[in-house]
Amino acid sequence: MFRYSRNFQFGGQVNLFQMLKRFIIGKPLHNQDIVREKLPKWKALAIFSSDALSSVAYGPEMVIAMLTVPGFVAYGYVAPVSLAILLLLGLVTISYVQVAKANPGGGGSYSVGKKNLGEIPSLIAAAALLIDYSLTVAVSISSGTDAIISALPVLIPHRVGIDLFVLFGILMLINLRGIRESSTAFVFPTYGFILGIFFLLGTGLYHALTGAAPVIPSSSLEAHFNWAVLFLALKAFSNGCSSMTGIEAISNGVPMFKEPGYRNAQVTTYCMSVLLGTMFLGITFLNMHFHLLQQENVTMLSQLAEGVFGRGWLYYYIQVLTMLILYLAANTAYNGLPPLLSLLARDGYMPRYLAARGDRLVFSNGIVFLSVISALLIIGYNGNTEHLISLYAVGVFLSFTIAQSGMVVHWRREGTAGWKGRALLNGVGASITGIVVLVIMVTKFTAGAWLILLAIPLQIYIFKRIHCHYQDMREQLVLPQEILESHQVPVRQGKHWVIVPVAGVNRVVANTLGYAKRLSPHVVALYVATDDVAYEKVQGRWERWNPGVELKAIKSNYRTILKPLLQYIDEIEQISQPEDFITVLIPEFETKKWWHRLLHNQTGFILRTLLIMNKRVAVTVVPYHLEK
Amino acid sequence: MFRYSRNFQFGGQVNLFQMLKRFIIGKPLHNQDIVREKLPKWKALAIFSSDALSSVAYGPEMVIAMLTVPGFVAYGYVAPVSLAILLLLGLVTISYVQVAKANPGGGGSYSVGKKNLGEIPSLIAAAALLIDYSLTVAVSISSGTDAIISALPVLIPHRVGIDLFVLFGILMLINLRGIRESSTAFVFPTYGFILGIFFLLGTGLYHALTGAAPVIPSSSLEAHFNWAVLFLALKAFSNGCSSMTGIEAISNGVPMFKEPGYRNAQVTTYCMSVLLGTMFLGITFLNMHFHLLQQENVTMLSQLAEGVFGRGWLYYYIQVLTMLILYLAANTAYNGLPPLLSLLARDGYMPRYLAARGDRLVFSNGIVFLSVISALLIIGYNGNTEHLISLYAVGVFLSFTIAQSGMVVHWRREGTAGWKGRALLNGVGASITGIVVLVIMVTKFTAGAWLILLAIPLQIYIFKRIHCHYQDMREQLVLPQEILESHQVPVRQGKHWVIVPVAGVNRVVANTLGYAKRLSPHVVALYVATDDVAYEKVQGRWERWNPGVELKAIKSNYRTILKPLLQYIDEIEQISQPEDFITVLIPEFETKKWWHRLLHNQTGFILRTLLIMNKRVAVTVVPYHLEK
Structure with missing residues (x-):
């Protein structure tokens, strides 16, 4: 009567939950399946570059908006600011190709910093990236929603609802299912967007050259010097730097490339950089040429597309693809942050369970973590994340600076032939990106950059406290030598x-x-x-x-x-x-x-x-x- | 190293929660303290009668509103309808005094039904009371908020927020602290309200007699017969019956009176009934005399008080006291439902934990249960619970009918001298309240009474399923005779x-x-x-x-x-x-x-x-x- 029955089945309520999970997330993958989850170049470009490429949807607008306050147009500054941004882009690209070469294991600035500069710089980089990735998701999703709202104003009241649906209903689920599936689904939007933008640029330039466009007052093209305007120009530059976020995605993701990982990553980075530079320059030129100004609920890219194509199907094509690539850009963070959290967790700076791969071989806990943080940002800013755009450049450039400083140390330590040239390259990169951080911090201090100054030390404190706890724990849990050598368990005595x-x-x-x-x-x-x-x-x-x-x-x-x-x-x-x-x-x-x-x-x-x-x-x- | 330390303290986080609980709810009471928690008559009147008395805040309005649709005033029907209601009130009062006499243990219609009529009638009564008490809380709180909103229209948008604060922030907490404290806090509003209403009636009658009031067109006072108007009159009667909810509160609460419980309860019931009848009649007369009509966001009692006193401090006194007594009326349900739930739980029809007294000797789980159900009603109806008012009369009259039918059986079984007279009285009561149930069901069927027809069988089904589970469990848990007689435990054998x-x-x-x-x-x-x-x-x-x-x-x-x-x-x-x-x-x-x-x-x-x-x-x- 009191013995155990042998045919007791595993409980019903658990099965129901399991079935639902299987249906949404897919069946568990075997450990061996991890080898198959590698990306060819053309797919990797689609996945990793969407963050960088999609930023042309808001980058040029952010630059021009700063220099066209009502009643004052300083187009003369647009060209120098844009050129500065392009130069910086080239420099950062070359530096990051070197980072990818020296760190085929991935991990980007956190790994580079840890290996070459020590704990604190690496934790600064980690904190900066953590902020950056969360902001990327929030900003990209809300910009994507802006693109579709520009085309369909009836959606304006549903902004936050759409954002959250995309976040939890699409991005989180796709990523919980695993990267391979996501890559296949995401190839078309990226290439479709590139195609659309180049067609827009071509048609726009044709209109511009054939003189069908309005003429800008030539006085506004002069660049009179003035401290106030210089400050505006620096702000415009800070805003424009947001277009560079995402460059590091490829170097962080080297292990996800097909072999040879480094070479493939390098080629992909160059491709991405050239595409980004061309689109940025073209859109900026046309925005100026057609004398577009910032409007509420209609993006400048939407104005441009409408001006060039009219409200035909080409216009809607541009808007829909812009929306898609921006949602894809949010997806980039899902490829970047969870592995970083996993590295941090393995080093004992974040909760251990962020290190483990879930049923589908992805870092499920990290994916959920990122989704929740981003949702809080979207809700907190009610879907209007424009003024966060320049902020998230701070995180990126801070981690750029640390990664490149680390590389200088790396080349010096290695001391192979030509190390000085490479060290110089990264040294210049580190200095310039460091200056960019300062510029953004100063010009954007009151607009929220002070938050970053608070958040990074706070995060480092948390990392250290967690690390400390795990160390304490390890000391307390380690099996004492005398028990190990006794070759027996300490059997309980007494009553x-x-x-x-x-x-x-x-x-x-x-x-x-x-x-x-x-x-x-x-x-x-x-x-x-x-x-x-x-x-x-x-x-x-x-x-x-x-x-x-x-x-x-x-x-x-x-x-x-x-x-x-x-x-x-x-x-x-x-x-x-x-x-x-x-x-x-x-x-x-x-x-x-x-x-x-x-x-x-x-x-x-x-x-x-x-x-x-x-x-x-x-x-x-x-x-x-x-x-x- | 592996032995247990002796001075391990009880965990910190639990203490924090405990401290918070102590602060809000108060320190635990000793089992012996239960004797002290008994009420004298004048306090019991304040606690138990607030439900009945407060209904004059909406009862007369509900009667007159039915007979004064725009463009049609049938004041001639008001007098007969009101008289019918008063007669019913008298009958119900006398019947319930008998119920209290025969059931000094409290429990009202559920107990009476169980003892005399069997399981199903008692469960019908229980289900009806459960619905009734939840509706009482929802309706009284939202009517209380209506009273204060009539005086301060600025609060209109915060209706639901105020309702929920009163529900959780005041009533639930006060009741979790225990009845004695609540009674002392609640005595003044009841007597203050009675005083205020009688002063209002006196002043109003003086105005009426000295002719300072508008004259009603005499044609509207005639009661021409007409089937449609008869239906309206029956509806008005149904609405008016809501004023009688709460009469049963005293008979359910006999054990909470000071000894002798029955006699004290009887006197209190008569007092309450006379007060209620007088106020109902007086307000109805003045409403008609001043020709008041229903308005949105201003109650008829507020119009009356404003008409009689002007917007002076007497007006605000009436509104504030009306609000307070209505909140108190909601409190009546807290004195009624948790003990009923406890009885049901002890009989195995509701979860067992509803039977236990908490730290403060009150049925804490029942109190929380009632608050949650009422909150759902308030939120579901967005604070506009007027059309629930007549519904909750259904529950009351259903339980009246069952209680009095039970009493007929009771007197017959007892067969003491004069049992036939008592049985006749309760028999007439049962028949008339039964007819009232039918009238309300028919006249209010489309206005929500059909919900009650669904809810009661559903609840009985749930009661029975729960009962069945507890019976199954008892059978499975009972110690088999052979183990009991073996005088040893069945020690596990085997590996x-x-x-x-x-x-x-x-x-x-x-x-x-x-x-x-x-x-x-x-x-x-x-x-x-x-x-x-x-x-x-x-x-x-x-x-x-x-x-x-x-x-x-x-x-x-x-x-x-x-x-x-x-x-x-x-x-x-x-x-x-x-x-x-x-x-x-x-x-x-x-x-x-x-x-x-x-x-x-x-x-x-x-x-x-x-x-x-x-x-x-x-x-x-x-x-x-x-x-x-």
Whole structure:
């Protein structure tokens, strides 16, 4: 009657949840499947470059908007600012190709910093990237929604709803299913967008050359020097730098390329950089040429496409593809942050479970983590994340600076032929990107950059505290040498006290006591009565049964069961010897149907949870499964 | 090193929660304190009558509104309808005094029905009361908020927010603290309201008699017969019956009166009934006399008070007191429903934990239950619960009918002198209240009464299912006679298999194995590796330690730990004898600070929960408490 049945099935409610998970996420992948999840160049370009390429949807607008405040147009500054941005782009590209070469294991600035500069710089880079990736997701998704709202103003009130649906309903799910599937789905939008933009540029230039476009007042093209305007120009430059976010994605993702990883990554980076530069320059030129100004709820790219194509299907093609590539750009962060979190977790700076791959071989916990943080940003800014755009350049350039400083140290340490040239290249890169960080911090300080100054030290503090905890834990958990060398386990000596809290005389109690008696001869049944009637009744029934186990009955005048139990444990500890130990055996019955559980108070569950957390006793549950 | 420390303190996080709870709810009360929690008549009147008395804030309005549709005024019907309501009030009062006499234990129609009519009628009464009490809370709170909104229209947009604050922030908390405190706080509003209304009636009558008021067209006072108008009149009567809800509160609450409970309850009931009748009649007369019509966001009582007093402090006094007594009326349900739920729970028709008194000797779970249901009603109807008012009369009159039918049976069974007179009185009461139920059901069917026709059978079905489960459980849990008479516990025979899932070689594992070896010689350590490197490494370390416990290492290619463990348990069950049994020993370390817990995956917790729920094995946690 008390023995275990052999054909007990794994519970129904778990299966339902499992089925739902399987349907949404897909079946679990075998460890061996990880080898197949590698990307060819053309696919990698689509996945890794969407962040950088999509930024032409807002980058040129952000530059021009800064230099065209109402009643004042300083187009003369647009060309120098744009050129500066392009130069910086070239420099960063070349530097990052070197980073990818020296770090085929991926990990980007965090790994480079850790290897060459030490803990703190690497943690700064990690914190900067963490901020950057979260902002990338928030900004890209809300910009993507802006693109489609420009075309369909009826969607304006649903902005945040659309953002969150894309975030959780599409990006998170696709990424939880695994990267290969996502890459195939994402190739067409990227190439479709590139195609569309080049067709837009071609048609726009044709219009411009054939003179069908409005003429800009030539006075606005002059670049009169003025400190206030210089500050505006620097702000425009800061804004434009946001277009460079995403360059590092490829170097962080080298291990995801097909072999040879480094060479493929290098070629892909150059391709991306040339595409980005061309599109940025072309769009900026046309925006100026058609004298476009910033408008609410209509992006400048939408104005340009409408001006060039009219509201025909080509216009809608541009808007839809812009939306898609921006959502894809958000996806880039999903390829970047979870592996970084995994590295941080493996080094003990983030919770360990971020290091593990889930059912589908992706870092599931990291993916959920990123989605939640980004959702908070979107909700917090109500979907209007424009003024976050320049901020997220801070994170990127900070990590650029650290990565390239690290490379200088790296080349010097290696000391192979030509190391000085390479070190110089990265040194110049580090200095310039460092200056860019300062420029953005100064020009954007009041617009939110101060938040970054707070957030990075805070994150580093958290990293260190977590690291400290894991170190403490390791020290406490390591098996002492004497036990290791004794070649035996330290078997418990002393008396084994077994306490069985009982709720009366019933089959579950008998079952548990039968188990208890097998463990130890020192078994006490403890009954806590909440009123006098029950106190007398249970004692009476126990005496009638008289099972050879002592019943300790306690009246609890405050109707709590836990406190008397804890007091009793304390008493046992008082009278016992140092080598003695205590087990609390909790009789629990498990109901057959899930809703039956709602009909019983969860005393057993609460009891075992609190005892495990707070008392130095072993806690055993002897479940008794009801048949109906 | 592995022994238990004796001075381990009860965990910090629990204390914080406890402190907060103590601050809000108060310190736990001793079982003996229950005797002190009895009410004198004048306090009981304040607590129990607020439901009935407060209904004059909406009852007369509901009657007149039905008979004054735009362009049509049938004041001639008001007098007969009002008189019918008053007659019914008298009848119900006398009947309920008899109920209180025959059932000094309280419990009202449910108890009466159970004792005299059987299970189903008593459950119908219980279901009706459950609906009624929840509606009372929702309707009274939103009417109270209407009263204050009439005076301060600026609050209109915050209607639902105010409702929910009053519900959770005031009523629920006050009731969780205990009835005695609530009674003292609640005496002044009731008497203040009675005083205010009588002053309003006096002043209003003076104005009316001195002719300072508008004259009603005499044609509207004629009562021409017409089927459509009769239907309206019946609807008006249905609406007016809502004023009678609350009469039963006193008879349900007899045990809360000071001794002699029955006599005190009787006197209090008569007082309440006379007050209610007078106020109802007076307000109805003045509403008609001043020819008031229903308006949105201004109650008719507010119009009356403004007409009589002007917008002076007397007007605000009336509005504030009306608000307070209506909130108090909601409180009546808190005195009525939790004890009813407790009775139902003790009889096994509702979850058992609703039967227990909490820290403060009140039925805490029932109080929370009622608050949640009412909040759902308020939110569902967006605070506009006017059309629920007549519905909640259905529940009351249904339970009136059952209680009085029960009384007829009761008097007949007793057969003492004069039983026929008493039975006749209750029989007439039952017939008339039964007819009222039919009238309300018919006239209000499309306005929501059909919901009640659905809800009552559904609730009875739930009651029966719950009852059935508890009966099944009792049968399964009862200690078999042979074990009871054996005077011993059925000690487990056979081999004791102990499985210890380990995550590597460390101190926690050694600690748990030391415990395991004490339990049984048949100990197996089970290691589930999620990758090849870990698989080799842990096996290597185990061989070096070689502690005399077999390590069973399993590769889990899908990175799940639970499935291989469950498979291994199945294997053990295959090779074991029927009398053998299995214990799974889970090594767990407990962190020192609460936030450390976030840094570890909860594998141990998930493992033990799933094993307890799904497998016929004993599950033991041997916690290892980290020191820092």
